[in-house]
Amino acid sequence: MRRGSGNGIARWLQVLSPFLLPLFPGALPDEIRYSIPEELAKNSMVGNLAKDLGLGVRDLPTRKLRVSAEKEYFTVNPESGDLLVGDRIDxxxxxxxxxxxxxxxxxxxxxxxxxxxVAVILQDIxxxxxxxxxxxxxxxIGESTRPGKAFPLDPALDLDAGSNSLQKYYxxxxEYFEVTEKESPDGRKYPELILKRFLDREELNFHQLVLTAVDGGDPPRSGTAQIRIQVTDANDNPPLFSQDEYRVTLREDVPPGFSVIQVTATDQDEGINAEITYSFHNVDEQVERFFNLDRQTGEITTKDRLDFETAKSYSLNVEAKDPGDLASHCSIQVEILDENDCVPEVIVTSVFSPLPEDSPLGTVVALIKTRDKDSGENGDVYCNVLGNAQFVLKSxxxxxxxxxTDRTLDREEIPEYNVTIIATDRGKPPLSSNIIITLHVSDVNDNAPVFHQASYLVHVAENNPPGASIAQRPDKLLGKAILPNFRSPQL
Known part of the structure; x- marks a missing residue:
């Protein structure tokens, strides 16, 4: 078995239970937390779960620790109680x-x-x-463009997070350009190309630059892009938007084709130099998936159905450009409003069946959890048992x-229960779902045989052969017949 620290890979462990258990014998933490780097090899050790739960090796065969999850990234070694990585995690x-x-x-x-x-924090590498x-x-870029003019560029993408993500542009x-960093409303860093001095098309009509993006890893990693600049004749005025930033709220249930907003820019030039086209600029791939921009009118419409549970907001950046490639930019912040469109789920994680009929009140029969992807009251779920007084739910x-169990069980009366669990959210109108758990009651020896009367009078004819039956009467206990059989020597 490979352990996370055995091959030189750093393993970070943040476990609260070893410190709490000695102080409070028998107490367990609400949540056990570990921390590991991503991409650990299969069967790498996360931590000794048995120890952190206060269990000895002798307890493991009886307790039978196992992982309950929709996707099992981890497993438990049944012999040592170690929590192991099930496969490489990206x-x-x-x-x-x-x-x-x-x-x-x-x-x-x-x-x-x-x-x-259990919560495992996955550290980025x-x-x-x-x-x-x-x-x-x-x-x-027009040769009349004044120094200080900024040209926003598409950002580099880095899938890593934290200090390993994109940090700097070079x-x-x-002689003519420099780069600065800007931050979009959603927190992404993007480069802006700044003109340092006037261009002269007759002197030099083409510039080729190398833009480098560097992350903060150790050692750092980088990517490059070639910037090719064609110097054009003068176009005096860029398009200008009526405002730099717009804010819009949308219900998540609006249909495709719904009009979100129409942005408008004006250009003081005349003729062909005043013709404006609109386009998305420096936007996430999800923006282009869910929104459409009319290049001629500047109207933004929905392209696909929105889902608050997938994304709560979008940042749209629009560029207005004239034929001379003079451009201006504005941003549209779209906030998505949640609708009660997700039905709460009831998930049974464990069931203890069959259940002995002499089980005391309060015996745990099953473990259940609920889930609702909506937010606020739409995602607030309460759970109860429908029409069965023998069982109750305790949070x-x-x-x-x-x-x-909330009442005494009797297998002879009811050998099987179908318990309906219903989960309901607090949305308006509320949504609900239910599951049925089938529980079997097992028998215990709690009934003695009973005759229907205390004595019987029997008439016996003389001269019966040995072994002749003189009386039979079935008396029943728990569905089993008991037949008294009296035998006597020949009379």
Missing amino acids: REKVCGKQSLCVLEFDIVAEKPLNIFH NDNAPQFKQSEVDLN LGDN SSKNYYKLV
Whole structure:
């Protein structure tokens, strides 16, 4: 078995339980937390789960620790109690650009049946270099453009997070241009090309520059793009938007083709130099998937159905450009409003069946959790048992419940229960779903045989042969017939 620290890969462990357990015997933490780097090899050790739960090696065969998760990134070694990596985990595939990447799952233990919450923080490693969408960028800049004019460029993309993500842009040595960094409303860094001095088309009509993007890894990784600049004749006035920033709110249930906003720019030039085209600039791929921009009118419409649970907001940057490639930019912040469109889910993580009929009140029958992808009241879920007085739900933590017995069971009366669990959110109108758990009741020896009367009068004829039956009467106990059989010598 390969362990995370055995091959030189750093393993970080943040576990609260070893410090709490000695102080409070028998107490367990609400959540056990570990921290590991991404891309660990299969079967690398995350931590000794048994030790952190206060279990000895002798307890493991009985407790039967196992992982309960929709996707099992981890496994438990049944002999040592070690929590192991199930396969290589790519942080960028699991969490994208989120600053904190946490894999949460449950550990189920038997005898007694219980559930423990585990969170594994996935640390980023510098396994991705910054990359530009286009390796070559063409710009047309008029020779009358004044120094200080900024030309926004598409950013490099780096799938890594934190200090390993994109940090800095550099421009190759030249006399006319420099690069500065800007930050979009959604926090992404993008480069702006700044003109340092007047261009002279007759002196030099073409410039080629190298733009480099560098991340903060150790060692750092980088990507480059070629910027090719064609110097054009003068076009005096760039298009100007009526405002630099727009804000729009959209319900997530608007249909495709819904008009979001129309932005307008004006150009003081005349004729062909005043003709304006609109385009998205420096936007995320998701923007182009969900929104469409009319190049002639500047109207933005929805292209696909929105989903608040996927993205709560979008940052749209629009460029207005005239035929001389003079341009201006504006940004549109689109906030998505949540609708109650996700039905709450009921998930059974463990069931203890069959259940002995002499089980005491409060015996745990099943472990249940609920989930709703909506937010606010639309995602606030409560859970209850529908029409069955023998069982009740008790909340163990947020969105987690234990199904326990609330009345005495009797297999002779009811050998099987179909328990309906219903989960309902607090949206308007509320949405709900339910599941049915089938529980079998097992028999215990709690009934003695009983005759229907205390004595019987029997008439026996004389001269019966030995072994002749003189009386039979079936008396039943739990569906089994008991036949008294009296035998006597010949009378």
